[in-house]
Amino acid sequence: MGRAEDRRARRRGGRRAAPTRSSAAPTGSSAQEEPVTVVGGRAAARRAARGRGRAKGKAGKDGRSLIRRMFTWKKIVGAFFGMCLLGMGAFIALYMMIGIPKGNADATLQSNVYQYSDGSLMTRDGQRNREIVGLDKIPKSVQRTFVAAENKTFYKDNGVDLRGTARGLLNTLSGKGAQGGSTITQQYVKNYYLTQNQTVTRKLKELVISLKLDREKSKDYILAGYINTSYYGRGAYGIQAAAQAYYRVDAQDLSVEQGAYLAALLQAPNQYDWAIASDTGKKLVKARWNYVLDNMVEEGWLDKAKRARTTFPTPKPPKAAPGMGGQTGYLVNAANNQLARQLVAQGTADNVNDALTMVNQGGWTITLSIDKKKQAALEKAAKSQLTSKLDPKKRSVDADVQAGAVSVNPKNGAVVAMYGGQDYYKHYRNNATRTDYQPASTFKPVILAAALDGGAQTQTGKPITAGTMYDGTSRRPVVDNGTKVGFAPENEDNASYGEITVQTAMNKSVNSVFAQMGVDVGMKKVLKVGGDLGMDTSKLNARPAQTLGTMGASPLQMAGVYATLDNHGKKVTPTIIKSVENSRHQVDLPNPIGDQVISREAADTVTSVLTGVVDDGTARVSVRNNAERDGRKVAGKTGTSDENRSAWFSGYTPDLVTSVGLFGESKKSGAQVSMHGAAGLPRVNGGGFPAQIWAAYTFGVSRTGLKFDLDTTQGAAVRPTYSQTPSRTPSQTPSRTPTSESPTSQTPSRTPSRTPSQTPSQSPSQSPSQSPSETPSGGGVQNPLDPNGGQQP
Template identity: 70%
Template sequence: MGRAEERRARQRGGRRAAPKRRRSSGAPGKSGIRRFFTWKKVLGTFLGLCLLGIGGFIVLYLMVDVPKGNAAARLQSNVYKYSDGTILARDGKVNREIVDLSKVPEGVRNTFVAAENKSFYKDSGVDFKGTARGLINTLSGKGAQGGSTITQQYVKNYYLTQEQTVTRKLRELVISLKVDRQMSKDDILAGYLNTSYFGRNAYGIQAAAQAYYRVDAEKLSVRQGAYLAALLQAPSQYDWAVASETGKELVKNRWNYVLDNMVEEGWLSSSERRSMKFPVPKEPKAAAGLEGQKGYLVDLANNQLEEQLMKQEGISRSEAETQVKSQGWTITLNIDPKKQAQLEKSVETQLTNKLDPKERPVDGDIQAGAVSVDPKTGKIVALYGGEDYFKHYRSNATRTDYQPASTFKPVILAAALENQAETQDGEAIGASTVYDGDSRRPVVDANGKKVGFAPPNEDDVDYGDVTVQTAMNKSINSVFAQMGVDVGMDEVMDTAAELGMDDDLEAVPAQTLGSMGASPLQMAGVYATLDNHGKKVTPTLIKSAEQNNRKVTMPDPIGEQVISGETADTVTSVLTGVVDDGTAQKSVRDNPARDGQEVAGKTGTSDFGRSAWFTGYTPDLVTSVGMFGEDAKTRNQVNMKGATGTLPGTGRVNGGGLPAQIWAAYMFGVTDTDAEFDLDTDQGAAVEPTWTPTKTQEPSRTPTQEPTTQAPTTEAPSETPSQTPTETPTTTEPTDEPTTTEPTTTEPTFDIPEDPGDPDADR
């Protein structure tokens, strides 16, 4: 090659190289990533994955056969044990009676289709979108979320298990497709109705019809069928006999949804729909083998296990119940058989043996519930749910429809201490802080403006200036109503939630009287947290739960520090005064069975005497006892006045009476006599006073709005103030109960939720 040719070649090469330099400096061209991810390659990869998925599904479809269904044979008894390993109960007799679909009225069949799968008669047995969503949730650890057709639910109930795994979901999908091809829709629907769990230990629609309406399936009405169809979403939550107000509202909404769907599908006329009223189910009958307290313990154990499975596996309530009921679990409870026997004996001797419904009809309306908790471990060591699981199905230990009344007052004090709250005069709130204790004293806000709330004290007594300690001892409503507003009701409700009460309580002044609903189980948890120096205690019944090789780890009952140790210990110190110098003197302090035990606690009685409480604790054990007035026929709340016929004076059932007597008879037989409160506080009745208060003057009968100038006192006047001043204190036993005196018309007026203006209440 000559030089000229070489030069021309170099020039051509230079021209070819130039564009490369321009691209590197930002000229148009394809980067390395864009060359790798071309639309052709992405589309090809997507199609390849689709073909791979289709091929895999075809292989799976060919490999998976429809197994022989034998769901009933797989059901096993659950075994429940005491903490020492002895048998408490066996619960596993399968309550099921298979019925032909022809025995189920067509309208009732349609309620289930309307509730669960409107396209049932048209689809191929599978909801691909719902199944895909379930697979994604399982892979991401979120658990299952609806979407199953009736065919899929039948396959899961009859052929498979309730476990939440990708393998089980894929098998469910394939088997559902095959079952839909091999069986008629009527046969699938019949299988679904006969295998579903409806609660109340009822498997299948025949058992459910009997359990809820005392009729055979063929006698069910459409509106009854709609309730049973709605029930399947959450059997225990929607069971009318035990449902909360929220649960009742939800199941009614679901019932309406079912019927509206039937109208939409043309299975029910609009006129028939409009005429239908909600069919309230009958009271449940207890299952054999669960007599006495056993049924209450088994129900709570099942509920706590279900709650844990729902959190752990992300499954629905219905699925959790199906996994637990009659599935071969061995569940060991924290119940101490000796303490359990002592609690049952105490209720019997102090209450049940004194009831005579023939002599006094009100005695037939008396219910009692109690829960006993170890504050160091959170274990529920004893529980009393009612007279008998056969006679009163609903557990009084866990029901939340009665007011805790003055047992809520310690929560207000805890909130004040924890938030370093101050009075209207800028004084830090503590045990020795002075408040105006006059009855019906209008509560004012930080600006001195009346908030429209002026609650009466017990027996409408005016106490004048008193310390917070005295106010707790004597359960003075006016003091704690003002304290709640001083602290801020939002802060009070936040503290209540931290301690273990419901976290959606309305933050209004009336709540200072304990006007919300609460259960002995909840109140035992609140006071156990106080006893445990502010570390959260969530009472737990289950010690262990095993199923074949599967073990469920229950959450630690002892949680984090929710209030400071000093706050909790100060409240405990103050509550010792309720026992030693307050409303629990006679039943607890002076009880002959007491052998030196240190005790803190609080009494309470709700509006119109419908509930009475004593929740108290020693250093090693916490027990909450509640008594409830419940009409034996209507289940409505009633006044317990005159019960047992042994009540002095007005005949009121108060927290310092029967509930405190039950508490003492139990606690003083099972607690450590040498245990002592280890309190980090310089306040309260458990601490030696550093000053001696002067005695108050005669309390005025006219409510005042301004604090008096008299010296504060730690001694309250007698229950019924004398008309003539005296320097000699009365010896009348204090009570925390309200008077039956008619309220005065002194302004301002106030409202109390549910039962406004009731004078016969301690709150």
Template identity: 70%
Template sequence: MGRAEERRARQRGGRRAAPRRSRSSPKADRSLIRRLFTWKKILGTFFGLILLGMGAFVVLYMMIDIPEGNADAELQGNVYKYSDGSIMARKGYNREIVDLAKVPKKVQRTFVAAENKTFYNDAGVDLKGTARGLLNTFSGKGAQGGSTITQQYVKNYYLSQEQTVTRKMKELVISLKLDREKSKDYILAGYINTSYYGRGAYGIQAAAQAYYRVDAEDLTVEQGAYLAALLQAPNQYDWAVASDTGKKLVQQRWNYVLDNMVEKKWLDQADRQAMTFATPKAPKAAPGMEGQTGYLVEAANSALKKQLVAQGVAEDMKQAEAMVDLGGYTVTLNIDKKKQAALENAVKTRLTSKLDPTERAVDADVQAGAVSVDPKTGAVQAMYGGVDYVKHYTNNATRRDYQPASTFKPVILAAAVDQDAETQEGQPITANTIYDGTSKRPAMDGDRKVGFAPPNEDDVDYGDITVQEAMNKSVNSVFAQMGIDVGMTEVMKVAGDLGMDTEGMEPVPAQTLGSMGASPLEMAGVYATLDNHGKKVTPAVVKSVEHKDRKIEFPDPIGDQVISREAADTVTSVLTGVVDDGTAKKSVRDNPMRGDQTVAGKTGTSDNNKSAWFSGFTPGLVTSVGLFGEDDKEPHPQVAMYKAGGVEKRVNGGGFPAEIWATYTFGVMGEVTEFDLETKQGNAVKPSQSPSVSESPSQSPSQSPSQEESPTQEESPTQEETTEESPTQSPSQSPSQSPSNSPSTEPPTGGVTTQPGGSNSPDDDWWER
């Protein structure tokens, strides 16, 4: 045994040594770690991962393109405004995209100061924030800020709001590409136009209206700072509903926005110190389609769609309708807010307040429509479409399924004077030309009867009567003959030139009674052309239209000279007699609001009392009012309006329609004006005197029946039915009665009761047609 072994034996106490265990020393472990994790390997792995990530990103960058924009993010509503620019209604999605140039520069910068101070200098992404967002997504915490304006815009416009790693990576790639391909102004405009601001408002324009009742171009810096602050938490920061904490937080963020602007030298410190918090206005419901609004919007949309087709922007009306429905249009109407309110009030006070369906079933069947036009510009300044758009969808102002009746008679006279027409005897047709006013007199073309012999109102015979008196009293037989003298083809051509839709209409003698369909809008255009001395006026509902992608230009409502000034002014002159000495004198001439205002107009009552009209004008305002009998039950056929509103018999044009016209016109006309007429008849024909009571049909006009002197000469209801004119009588029909068989003008006796408010008095009922 060697010394070493002896020593080990002594140390073990003579015991036999235990078997030696195999184990690595700490030094050996450390050596193994060093071999496995050398700095070179660590750095290699690190750079390998970086290269792998870069490679993966390059692949993603190459694979991911900027997609088409999210359709929902482009949805816009249409905005409708009165002529003064105030909001009438919004329809559709509450977003109106505006050009960035319309937003004040400092207001633009409030959004940059709030969301992304480095926006103008960065590459469109915040790598640190994106990494934090990815980490939060992986850990299930969701996204937590850090995105640039570019990234937020990409999320709003190109992607969804889902919180996934895939969506986040797409956001990063698209943002980088977008920043390289588009300008900062393009991105900022997209951001402020697609963001949600609360109160149902998408985009800065809708937000400006929702919170401050102004357009985006009129926002102040203080207001812009609030809207920019609002984007962080629209519902929590809405001042109208915010808690005390919410109000405190939004004020803090408002200050943060302005302080950042000072830091970026976008705002002077002195100006900043002078600013006070811009408290938003209380929420206000968006204007709806109730009342007259829906009718106005519908009329504006109709005009817009027609113009889109006319300009070639849309191939047809179907495509035009789809384009309008997509939104983005700001439509300014010619509607004057004060005149619109006045027209609505006139209809209410003179008609609807007197209708009581519980007392008279017929009252539920009365519909009113009216249009008011400026004859110098063609602007439709007021329109009444019905009792309420949400209750009665058909626009009574634009519907053309009812007869205009005797309001068509001025068109016949206009054609006669314009064409220098002559009577069968070769006499020029003027206001003083004598015609045979016998009821049911056969219209003659030379020696040939044309098969049309219309009765006059209440079958009254007037004998020889001037054209002026025939217009005053609306004598059917006179104008039936005048239409033949002029030539019905020429009459209908002039009707079309003046503004009536005569396409497809047959030029038959029955048209002289206004048996075609026409709307208050059409008739307002016809009378506006007369008022405008024969220069065509096409009533224009729309003043202007704006859209970010296209330009829509409307034609000038004032067109060419369609009839001579002499013809137009002669008709205007004659129509003053209708007001001063005819069927409208009770409602218009004697109205205490009239003063010395000169007025021209014509009444009309159609077959079986299904419609009643008054179309009249002053030198500066033309208004056509129509009443229509429409069954209030499906399918809404045309019905008579006898005794509606409590009248004795018929609802005549000289009653409710003329009263509505007078109340409206004299209430808004302003200063008194006079017609400037160039006519051989002089500046307004002197009103004729009402003829005295006739005892024989052969008596002269001065001896014809006088309503003024014999108010009790009112036919009985049973006679009314037998003498009602039949505008639909074909020209081939034989005359119903020859002049020799005309009934006596001795009228039946009977008491007369004047209705409340003077509606449809015996004067009007006796003469009107």
């Protein structure tokens, strides 16, 4: 038995304790006791180890057990269904409580009142441009374009898109804004029964009313309501007004192509209006037009062969609304657009389209920042200096010249005057706010500001200052760390200047210098500073060609850039709205004066340099020598784009900033064209008509006796300016005198600038004894006489 028990114990791994010794066993029987004793010892050790492990893990197991007991799958599922039931109950309660209200869109429409800054009446916007037409007056194919554009399941759904609505609610709660998803029924409910306000309450009401409306009314009733209440832009509410506004026909005579455009337009009327759309806007609306027609083919509503034959129906030019003639229409639209953007920014509306609908529903009293005296002066200057000299009967190109201008108070950002074109009735698009033309050389101060603000150096390691020397040779290849970047810009008239200072390069607007400077600074830095100052550079790819101002910009944006320079580097965002009143909506206008975006020293140095453009550069004829100047201190910059499609002058006194742009726009096609030959001149330059308009206006309304309060030791405003003798003969003698002022071979002038704000203690008695014989391939050369590393000669 003993051996059998031992075998069983060994098979059990020693878990069995050693058997009690029998009294009959011999006392000296060690042969049987030894193996049992060993097995029993191992078993005890294992039991002790397991006991210690259980003791250590007991607390953790107790905690996990508690969590398991609290969050069992049954409890989780139960909680989920409980929340679902609670939500369903709440929705049922809402459904019982909310009924279909009476339509209030038409009942609450009022005129908007627009006032000048002094509170005097500018205009009222008159009656709504709306005419309700029955669905039987709208061709079936045109009806379906709206369904194809907005809601392909319209004829099958129950009036709501639960997924889209849930997404909208989450976006509203999280502050992300709307992302679409509404059905035609929901959009009609929002337009006619509710408001455009972006709130959770409105979205829930929209959902409930849409469900009820879909049950109580026919799809045709809802579609007719949607088509007749939507806003199509150009002041047109409803399809009948839209058909007249865009195609000069009644709704019943619309083609499927025209209907598809109007349906596409509803997504963004302001952006997709062909008359004012940017190139991007035109591409987007064409893409959406194609999307609408393709959806119709997919749904079996349009024959594929007919679809293949369709062509885009270009809308006709707009007609201005009554009471909007002259500059009034431009001012009203600019104010409406700014108000709409603010409504979106503060979360009152989902998007600009909804916000414009809110504005056009009326009931607003909008006081503009426009000063009546300055507005009249700007209009008079444009007429006397430009439009009176244009004669389309003699020269067809004269009909293609458009002008825009914006004047801003740099201390508070108020737009005190705006010129949008010769007449809102004749030219619908506002030239003061359009961004499709190049600002050209008016961008050069941005490059210098970026260099000064960032403490940039030339590629030879010298600080970039007003006195830094650069090679002004025309078509000089731009290099980056000794490598040519494939860009060699031509100076105006292909004039070469040899070694010149940054100050002289700004005065004469030398492209080759600023192209190299832009690479020295870094084009990403340049574009960032441009954006900080007020330009729209966020989507631009950094490349050297942009040093010539090849991006788009508006007079409004450029006025903001130069106002920020005038305001010592504190951001100025021009605003045309002084105050807003409405009984249903609260509008919080932001402060036009923002943070310090570049250092004061950098901004003031740019201002100082720009005084040289007026006194010794491309603007001297129109501005410096103007009889009405009366000692005013002036800084500014001219600009003329490639092929003379645009010409600019942006300039400022201590109390007023004004940007003037001329644009070549074909009267027939609206395409950008050259202004060569306009008014009988070979070329329209920034120092010509734009500077003349600027001077006639500014010297008539700005204060005299003011000085620039500059924190800088550089530039033409604080020390004498000189014209330097080129170190070598220009590579090419211009065939005619450059309009921007050709380089001259003369000894340095000892006459101080005509507008210094302080007199230097001592002027250099002579030009530098030695000019660098060759500019390093990396860029600028430093003048050894400059205490900052670059004294201008």
